[in-house]
Amino acid sequence: MFVGDSISKDQYESLICILHSAVPNTNYSLSTSDGKIDIFELTEYGIKVMRNQNVYLVDLVQEKVGHVLRLDSIQGGKLWLGIDVLVFNTFHWWNRKTWDYIEFRGNYVKDLDHIVALNIALRTWAGWVRANINPQNTTVFFQGLSPTHYNGSMWNETKADRCIGQTEPVLGTKYPGGIPPELAVQKGAIESLSDVIKFFDTTNLSLFRKDGHPSKFNPNGATGGVDCLHWCLPGVPDTWNEILYNLIIA
Numbered sequence: 001m002f003v004g005d006s007i008s009k010d011q012y013e014s015l016i017c018i019l020h021s022a023v024p025n026t027n028y029s030l031s032t033s034d035g036k037i038d039i040f041e042l043t044e045y046g047i048k049v050m051r052n053q054n055v056y057l058v059d060l061v062q063e064k065v066g067h068v069l070r071l072d073s074i075q076g077g078k079l080w081l082g083i084d085v086l087v088f089n090t091f092h093w094w095n096r097k098t099w100d101y102i103e104f105r106g107n108y109v110k111d112l113d114h115i116v117a118l119n120i121a122l123r124t125w126a127g128w129v130r131a132n133i134n135p136q137n138t139t140v141f142f143q144g145l146s147p148t149h150y151n152g153s154m155w156n157e158t159k160a161d162r163c164i165g166q167t168e169p170v171l172g173t174k175y176p177g178g179i180p181p182e183l184a185v186q187k188g189a190i191e192s193l194s195d196v197i198k199f200f201d202t203t204n205l206s207l208f209r210k211d212g213h214p215s216k217f218n219p220n221g222a223t224g225g226v227d228c229l230h231w232c233l234p235g236v237p238d239t240w241n242e243i244l245y246n247l248i249i250a
């Protein structure tokens with residue numbers, strides 16, 4: 001099961017396409033459970049691949065005061081029990097203030113530095129994993145952050161219009177824009193759980209792929225967006241899945 005934002009959806013769709021193309025003649029089904037979990041099933045093989053949309057991992061709830069992001073609450077975790085392999089991701093929504101308040105240990109604040117909030121939430125999540133996951137039954141991965149390519153200065157092409165017209169990866173071995181600071185926060189927050197959680201670091205390789213986004217060919221282009229955030233499946237998400245597969249069988 002993939003849990004996270006729409007980046008997890010890219011990876012889920014990539015994986016089900018890979019599986020289907022490996023066994024094109026077997027029966028498959030696509031369904032949704034409670035509107036919260038997408039399920040792809042290869043019935044003959046008894047395999048399910050699932051996706052749970054949950055952008056912060058901790059809970060965003062409606063209270064009298066408005067929308068509250070509860071950094072110390074993770075009721076959404078009920079949906080993650082009893083799964084063989086869990087792959088988590090959270091990153092893109094921490095910069096989007098979708099809450100009226102952030103709550104932590106009973107204190108409410110209007111806002112909090114997004115890196116601080118992410119750090120607290122990931123520690124809550126790590127605590128949930130420690131308390132609820134038996135490593136003998138479940139393998140847990142945390143996926144590094146998935147970078148965007150909206151700013152050409154990050155790859156020394158100041159005149160670039162976002163990722164439009166990019167046809168090659170950034171060349172070389174060092175990404176000029178550097179590694180986003182949130183990655184260190186993610187690694188730090190789950191360090192103490194390295195016996196239970198495997199960090200599946202997709203950040204570095206994805207940073208180089210300024211050519212891998214839907215760009216102006218975004219199927220949701222009606223919303224006016226140039227998409228340099230999601231990925232075309234046959235590139236980056238397929239690579240993540242190849243790596244994930246090797247980590248699972250290792």
Ligand SMILES: *[C@@H]1O[C@H](CO)[C@@H](O)[C@H](O)[C@H]1NC(C)=O
Nearest residue numbers: 082083132133134136137138
């Ligand atoms: C984990 O697996 C063991 C056997 O392998 C089983 O006895 C136990 O109930 C499982 N625990 C959970 C939480 O599923």
Ligand SMILES: *[C@@H]1O[C@H](CO)[C@@H](O)[C@H](O)[C@H]1NC(C)=O
Nearest residue numbers: 150151152153154155158177
């Ligand atoms: C792009 O990045 C550079 C260097 O970090 C920064 O100075 C500039 O403001 C950014 N441009 C935009 C449009 O965000």
Ligand SMILES: *[C@@H]1O[C@H](CO)[C@@H](O)[C@H](O)[C@H]1NC(C)=O
Nearest residue numbers: 155156171172173174175176
């Ligand atoms: C990008 O530009 C900086 C500043 O001019 C330079 O130090 C760096 O070597 C360049 N990197 C690449 C990959 O071209």
Ligand SMILES: *[C@@H]1O[C@H](CO)[C@@H](O)[C@H](O)[C@H]1NC(C)=O
Nearest residue numbers: 172173174175179201204205
């Ligand atoms: C990122 O990838 C480059 C090229 O393989 C490598 O030299 C560098 O050490 C990597 N950095 C991190 C933080 O993994």
